[in-house]
Amino acid sequence: xxxxxxxxxxxxxxxxxxxxxxxxxxxxxxxxxxxxxxxxxxxxxxxxxxxxxxxxxxxxxxxxxxxxxxxxxxxxxxxxxxxxxxxxxxxxxxxxxxxxxxxxxxxxxxxxxxxxxxxxxxxxxxxxxxxxxxxxxxxxxxxxxxxxxxxxxxxxxxxxxxxxxxxxxxxxxxxxxxxxxxxxxxxxxxxxxxxxxxxxxxxxxxxxxxxxxxxxxxxxxxxxxxxxxxxxxxxxxxxxxxxxxxxxxx
Numbered sequence: 001x002x003x004x005x006x007x008x009x010x011x012x013x014x015x016x017x018x019x020x021x022x023x024x025x026x027x028x029x030x031x032x033x034x035x036x037x038x039x040x041x042x043x044x045x046x047x048x049x050x051x052x053x054x055x056x057x058x059x060x061x062x063x064x065x066x067x068x069x070x071x072x073x074x075x076x077x078x079x080x081x082x083x084x085x086x087x088x089x090x091x092x093x094x095x096x097x098x099x100x101x102x103x104x105x106x107x108x109x110x111x112x113x114x115x116x117x118x119x120x121x122x123x124x125x126x127x128x129x130x131x132x133x134x135x136x137x138x139x140x141x142x143x144x145x146x147x148x149x150x151x152x153x154x155x156x157x158x159x160x161x162x163x164x165x166x167x168x169x170x171x172x173x174x175x176x177x178x179x180x181x182x183x184x185x186x187x188x189x190x191x192x193x194x195x196x197x198x199x200x201x202x203x204x205x206x207x208x209x210x211x212x213x214x215x216x217x218x219x220x221x222x223x224x225x226x227x228x229x230x231x232x233x234x235x236x237x238x239x240x241x242x243x244x245x246x247x248x249x250x
Contacts, residue, residue: 090114090117091114093119093154093236094112094114094119096153097112097119097121097150097236098112100146100149100150101121101146101150104143104146104147108124109123109124109127109143110124110143110147117237117238117241118236118237118238118241119157119235119236120233120234120235120236121147121233121234121235121236122231122232122233122234123140123143123144123147123192123231123234124231125164125165125230125231125232126227126230127139127140127143128140128143128188128192128232129188132170132174132178132184134178134184134187134188134190135191136191136192136195141195144192144195144196144199145195147234148195148196148199148200149199151196151236152200152201154236155205156238156239157205157236157237157238157239158205158207158236158237158238158239158242159196159201159205159207159234159235159236159237160206160207160209160233160234160235160237161189161196161206161207161209161232161233161234161235162185162189162208162209162210162232162233162234162235163184163185163186163187163188163189163192163209163212163232163233164185164211164212164213164215164216164217164229164232164233165184165185165212165213165230166181166213166216166220166225166226166229166230167181167213167216167220167226167229168220168226169181181212181213182210182212183210184210184212185210185212186209186210188232189208189209189210189232192208192232192234193206193208213229216228217229217231
C-alpha cells in the first residue's frame with residue numbers, strides 16, 4: 001500500500017514538474033515576442049521622430065518660401081501701382097499739352113505725339129523756316145511762343161529739340177553757310193532752343209540736335225514725303241531716362 005502511494009506521488013510530482021517546464025517555455029516565448037514588439041515600436045518611434053523633425057524643417061523652409069513669395073507679390077503690386085500712376089500721369093500730360101496747343105493742332109501747324117516715355121511736338125518746317133534758312137519766320141515765332149508757354153509747366157522733363165530735313169542737297173549758293181543738311185538741321189534746332197530760352201525755358205533743360213536727312217518718317221521720293229521729313233521735333237523726356245541713357249553710354 002505504501003509502495004503504491006509513493007509511486008502515485010512520484011507520478012504527480014513528475015506531472016507538476018513537466019507542467020511547470022511547459023509554462024516556462026511559453027513565458028519565455030511570450031517575453032521574446034513582446035521584446036520584439038517593443039523593439040519594433042521603438043524603431044518606429046525613432047523613425048517617426050526623425051520624420052517629424054524632417055517635416056518640421058520642411059515646414060520651416062516652406063514658411064520661408066511663402067514669406068519670400070508674399071514679399072515678391074507685394075513688391076510687384078507696388079511696381080504695378082507705380083506703373084499705373086506713371087501711365088496716368090503721362091496721359092494727363094499728353095492731354096494737357098494737346099489742350100494747350102489745340103488751335104495750332106487744328107490748323108496743322110504742329111502735331112503732338114505720345115510714345116514710350118516721351119511726348120513729342122512735331123513742327124511743320126515750312127511754317128518756321130524758309131527753304132535752306134535757319135532764321136525763324138514771323139508766323140513761326142508766334143506758334144513757337146505758344147509752344148514755350150505750354151512747355152514751361154514740365155519742369156521734370158528734358159526738352160530735346162531735333163532738326164530734320166529731306167534728302168535734297170542744298171543749293172551751292174547756301175553751302176558756304178551750311179555745307180550739308182547736317183549743318184542746316186543743327187542750326188535750326190539751335191535757333192529753336194534759343195527762342196525757347198528767350199521765352200522762359202531754362203537752357204539747362206534743353207538739348208539741340210540735328211539729324212539731317214537720316215531719320216525720315218516718310219519716303220523721300222515724293223513731294224509729300226519730303227514735306228513730312230522737313231520738320232522740327234520737340235521731345236519731352238523724363239530726366240531719369242536721360243540720366244540712364246548717359247550712364248549706359250558712358
